[in-house]
Amino acid sequence: MALKTYRDLGKKLSNDLVYYIMFLPVLVFALVFSYAPMAGVFLSFTKFKSTSPDGPEFIGFDNFENLFVGIKSDLFWTSFGNTIFLSLTNLILATVLSVVIALLLNELVSRKGRSFIQTVIYLPHFMSWVVVASIFTIVLSPSDGLINNIMKFFGAKDPIYFLADEDWWTPIYLFINRWKETGWGTIIYLAALTTISPEQYEAAEVDGAGRFRQMLVITLPALYTTIFIVFILNLGKVLNIFESVFVLQNPLVYDKSDVLTTFAYRVGVKDGNYGLGTAIDLFKSFMGLVLVLTTDAINRRIRGSSVL
Amino acid sequence: MREVFSLRQGRAPRTLFRIFNFTLMIGLLVLMFIPIVKVFSDSLDLSTTYGLTFWPKNFSLEAYKSIFTNKSLFMPLLVSFGTTIAGTGLGLLLTTLGAYVLRKRNLVGRGFLSKFIFITMIFNGGIIPTFLVLKVIGMTNTLWAVILPSALNVFNLILMRNFFEQIPESLFESAEMDGASPLHVFLVIVIPLSQAALASIGLFFAVQYWNEFFQYVIYISSTELYNFQIKLRELVLSDQNMNDPALVGFGNTVKNAAVVVAMLPFFVLYPFVQKYFTAGVTMGAVKE
Numbered sequence: 037m038a039l040k041t042y043r044d045l046g047k048k049l050s051n052d053l054v055y056y057i058m059f060l061p062v063l064v065f066a067l068v069f070s071y072a073p074m075a076g077v078f079l080s081f082t083k084f085k086s087t088s089p090d091g092p093e094f095i096g097f098d099n100f101e102n103l104f105v106g107i108k109s110d111l112f113w114t115s116f117g118n119t120i121f122l123s124l125t126n127l128i129l130a131t132v133l134s135v136v137i138a139l140l141l142n143e144l145v146s147r148k149g150r151s152f153i154q155t156v157i158y159l160p161h162f163m164s165w166v167v168v169a170s171i172f173t174i175v176l177s178p179s180d181g182l183i184n185n186i187m188k189f190f191g192a193k194d195p196i197y198f199l200a201d202e203d204w205w206t207p208i209y210l211f212i213n214r215w216k217e218t219g220w221g222t223i224i225y226l227a228a229l230t231t232i233s234p235e236q237y238e239a240a241e242v243d244g245a246g247r248f249r250q251m252l253v254i255t256l257p258a259l260y261t262t263i264f265i266v267f268i269l270n271l272g273k274v275l276n277i278f279e280s281v282f283v284l285q286n287p288l289v290y291d292k293s294d295v296l297t298t299f300a301y302r303v304g305v306k307d308g309n310y311g312l313g314t315a316i317d318l319f320k321s322f323m324g325l326v327l328v329l330t331t332d333a334i335n336r337r338i339r340g341s342s343v344l
Numbered sequence: 345m346r347e348v349f350s351l352r353q354g355r356a357p358r359t360l361f362r363i364f365n366f367t368l369m370i371g372l373l374v375l376m377f378i379p380i381v382k383v384f385s386d387s388l389d390l391s392t393t394y395g396l397t398f399w400p401k402n403f404s405l406e407a408y409k410s411i412f413t414n415k416s417l418f419m420p421l422l423v424s425f426g427t428t429i430a431g432t433g434l435g436l437l438l439t440t441l442g443a444y445v446l447r448k449r450n451l452v453g454r455g456f457l458s459k460f461i462f463i464t465m466i467f468n469g470g471i472i473p474t475f476l477v478l479k480v481i482g483m484t485n486t487l488w489a490v491i492l493p494s495a496l497n498v499f500n501l502i503l504m505r506n507f508f509e510q511i512p513e514s515l516f517e518s519a520e521m522d523g524a525s526p527l528h529v530f531l532v533i534v535i536p537l538s539q540a541a542l543a544s545i546g547l548f549f550a551v552q553y554w555n556e557f558f559q560y561v562i563y564i565s566s567t568e569l570y571n572f573q574i575k576l577r578e579l580v581l582s583d584q585n586m587n588d589p590a591l592v593g594f595g596n597t598v599k600n601a602a603v604v605v606a607m608l609p610f611f612v613l614y615p616f617v618q619k620y621f622t623a624g625v626t627m628g629a630v631k632e
Contacts, residue, residue, distance in 0.1 A: 063457075073468065076470075079473060145362070163607050163610075174600065175382060219376075282558065283557075
């Protein structure tokens with residue numbers, strides 16, 4: 037709209053002013069709960085504990101030295117390795133399982149059956165991690181848990197402490213993750229499948245391609261872009277896994293289950309070592325940013341457009 | 345259309361595939377249902393050992409009665425309900441206001457405001473600085489600490505803005521011609537037209553607040569401010585609470601019942617709102 041007179045200009049400014057006022061609450065929330073904490077990352081370069089009487093004391097890069105090569109390095113690198121291993125495995129499993137289930141759902145003839153299955157497999161996404169962990173803690177319990185009862189029925193002598201056993205913890209963790217989120221992950225692929233035009237299938241049919249071949253040459257290629265975007269978007273979040281691990285781990289399996297975030301929580305909140313805890317968090321955020329930017333650069337090169 | 349084709353084809357591999365697919369889907373359903381059904385059945389069963397049954401042997405509602413009559417379990421439930429209602433209301437208010445401003449085309453400084461908000465999605469101070477900020481402003485160990493910080497959710501804000509952008513621009517223009525103020529347009533045109541988005545994003549918020557757990561771990565130290573998720577974890581993952589009057593006699597049944605109560609509100613609501621949820625997800629994904 038061209039501003040013809042001063043009155044128009046005045047009107048526009050007063051209109052804009054109303055918009056700014058409406059935005060004020062959002063701004064205040066962002067400032068207090070996001071920007072103010074961001075300023076707090078300087079604590080990474082200080083010695084500061086909950087018991088420190090004089091507040092933070094500047095120590096340069098000592099915290100990072102402690103983490104990378106010093107007294108905390110064993111715990112730090114273990115948790116870093118676990119973070120990468122657990123979330124990458126989980127991400128790959130998530131992609132494969134969600135795509136496969138979406139394809140199979142798509143092949144179901146009965147529409148009612150399909151939407152029923154969808155309803156059921158989406159459900160666990162809305163359960164909290166505490167609820168899911170509780171369900172599986174009960175089901176996997178060594179005393180009167182369903183799984184151990186079934187194994188006893190088939191002749192097993194001793195119950196297995198699934199969640200407290202280093203060999204069992206990782207597969208169980210991955211299984212529970214997939215149980216909770218695989219269904220929800222199919223939504224995006226099912227949406228992409230509806231955009232494939234039926235003519236393509238008709239043409240393939242005329243050419244004598246069977247159903248399985250149609251799936252390989254038409255359906256799957258149509259999903260490539262979606263698979264790629266979802267994978268990249270999730271790759272950026274790889275280092276953030278937290279609550280799922282936190283509610284399922286216990287001191288007996290720290291070696292296999294500790295991740296950067298749970299490590300930061302124990303050091304920073306439980307032990308009250310604010311400086312060191314913030315340093316772990318800052319390292320995580322930095323690596324996360326590098327991951328996002330790298331994957332986006334790869335994506336831009338391949339697809340010619342940025343996801344961000 | 346494709347169904348017609350597949351029905352016409354009666355070839356053997358096709359039938360085999362269908363049987364295979366059908367079996368797999370049944371297997372999937374069983375896998376999803378077994379843990380939930382088992383917990384539900386045991387929550388109604390006062391037996392001392394449950395064994396392999398999926399049907400209560402000693403049927404009783406005692407465990408549920410215990411949750412609703414014992415203060416140690418009922419208070420957390422109230423906290424959960426209260427924070428969910430307050431948080432969802434506040435969250436929707438911030439989301440709609442922010443989204444409405446960010447969709448305004450020729451607003452001076454809109455680009456800056458968008459970036460200012462979106463940056464908070466990528467960067468954050470981390471657990472400890474956030475804790476210290478809340479401590480300084482006196483919110484730790486109050487329910488404000490679990491209500492306020494989550495009320496601004498940038499992802500929801502983007503979803504809402506995308507939704508608002510689908511409202512025809514002509515509606516805004518004609519309202520402006522008639523001299524309607526931005527606030528008036530917001531209340532009279534935008535909000536009534538956005539019921540589907542409000543329902544879907546409102547439910548995202550409600551799920552988030554009802555399921556909130558970790559913020560209580562960090563910010564809340566008084567047990568009387570615990571929500572139901574925290575209480576549930578305490579019940580199931582540790583055995584400290586066995587002296588609690590709510591648990592005497594049938595602790596395991598109460599554990600199972602508490603799991604059911606913690607997920608019940610969304611099980612009841614879910615069938616009615618499923619289409620909004622999935623619409624919301626695909627809406628965000630397509631636009632991003």
